[in-house]
Amino acid sequence: MLGVIVNTLTVLIGSSIGLLFKKGINEKFSSAVMVAIGACTLYIGIDGLSSGDNVLITIISMVIGAVIGTLIDIDRQINKVGDYFKNKFKSSGSTFTQGFVTGSLLFCVGAMTITGSLASGITGDNSTIYAKSLLDLVSSMMLSSALGVGVMAASIFVFIFQSALVLLSGYIAPFLSSGVIGEITCVGSVIVLLLGLNIIGIGKFKVANFLPAILFSPFVYYLFEFFKGSF
Numbered sequence: 001m002l003g004v005i006v007n008t009l010t011v012l013i014g015s016s017i018g019l020l021f022k023k024g025i026n027e028k029f030s031s032a033v034m035v036a037i038g039a040c041t042l043y044i045g046i047d048g049l050s051s052g053d054n055v056l057i058t059i060i061s062m063v064i065g066a067v068i069g070t071l072i073d074i075d076r077q078i079n080k081v082g083d084y085f086k087n088k089f090k091s092s093g094s095t096f097t098q099g100f101v102t103g104s105l106l107f108c109v110g111a112m113t114i115t116g117s118l119a120s121g122i123t124g125d126n127s128t129i130y131a132k133s134l135l136d137l138v139s140s141m142m143l144s145s146a147l148g149v150g151v152m153a154a155s156i157f158v159f160i161f162q163s164a165l166v167l168l169s170g171y172i173a174p175f176l177s178s179g180v181i182g183e184i185t186c187v188g189s190v191i192v193l194l195l196g197l198n199i200i201g202i203g204k205f206k207v208a209n210f211l212p213a214i215l216f217s218p219f220v221y222y223l224f225e226f227f228k229g230s231f
Contacts, residue, residue, distance in 0.1 A: 003116065003126030003133075004166055008159040010133040011107060011140045015152035018144030033146045037139070038200030041106065045193030048111060052186030053179065057220050061187050064220070065213025075206035078104065085153040099150025103143055104157040105195050105207055107136050109214070111185040117162050118176065121169025129162075179225075180218045187217045 022030075052058050069075075082097035089096070107113075112135075116128030136158075144151035165172075176184075191210050197203040 001120075001163065001166060003120045003129030004159060004162045006126070007107075007129055007133040007136060007162060008155050010137040011103070011155040011158055012152060014137040014140030015103075015144040015149070015155070018141040018146075018151065019149060021141075021145045022148060030146045033142055035200055037142050037146065038196050038198075040139075041192060041196035041199055044110070045189045045191075045196055048185050048189030048192065050186075051111065051182040051189065053182060054221075054224060057183050057217060057224060058186050058190060061183070061213045061217040061220050062190060062210060064216045065187075065210050068212040068216075069209035070206075072212075073209065074211055075101075075208040078208045081157075082150065082153070085156070086150070089149055089153060095147045096150035096153075099143065099147030100153045100157075101150075101208065102147060102195065102199065103140065103151040103154030104161075105191070106139060106143070107154060107158045108161045109188045109191050109195070109211070111181065111188065113162060114165065114176075114184060114188075115181060117165035118169045118173050121166035122173055175218060180221050183217045183221045184214055187213045 078101050079097055082100035085100060086096040110132075112128055112132040116126075116132055119125045119127075120129055140151055140154075191207060191213065194203065194205045194207045194210065198205055198207060
């Protein structure tokens with residue numbers, strides 16, 4: 001759990017530094033920072049697309065995830081959580097919930113989150129999470145300077161999500177082969193791409209509604225492997 005605690009603290013520290021800079025940044029520079037963050041997020045998404053070996057797995061997982069996520073309306077649920085923390089933080093900022101949702105997705109959707117948390121829980125190796133923590137330190141700094149204190153609140157989601165992965169690592173690790181992790185990474189990268197488009201302002205996608213695609217991608221992968229071995 002040490003890695004999770006360190007990662008949570010880096011988000012808190014980075015957000016705090018970003019909030020200090022936010023006070024002296026006018027709207028013109030804030031908008032430029034958002035475009036920079038969005039462009040980097042797009043790069044991260046594009047970089048991870050090559051992790052998967054079968055584009056059909058990605059397509060099917062995304063379609064199933066979109067249907068399930070839209071039925072549940074995960075985006076609305078996460079926004080409700082963001083509004084809850086907004087009231088707790090007594091924030092009047094219009095971007096609080098956006099910062100919370102964007103930060104939660106950016107810090108938790110990715111291969112380093114999954115592989116790092118599993119390694120931490122199974123072998124006690126926190127090196128991947130420490131590397132991710134450095135990235136999150138910079139990302140949270142930039143993001144909070146544009147979107148405010150909501151990014152700091154996202155540290156709560158980071159702690160809960162990664163703690164769950166660490167605690168469950170012993171149960172789920174046997175099912176996560178290198179092939180499965182590759183497909184999960186690819187699906188997660190598509191979701192990160194959508195997030196990047198939102199940050200830049202090109203789209204207004206309900207990105208959280210696609211999150212079930214990450215959970216379904218291992219099942220789709222093994223379904224393909226079953227049929228491959230049967231014929």
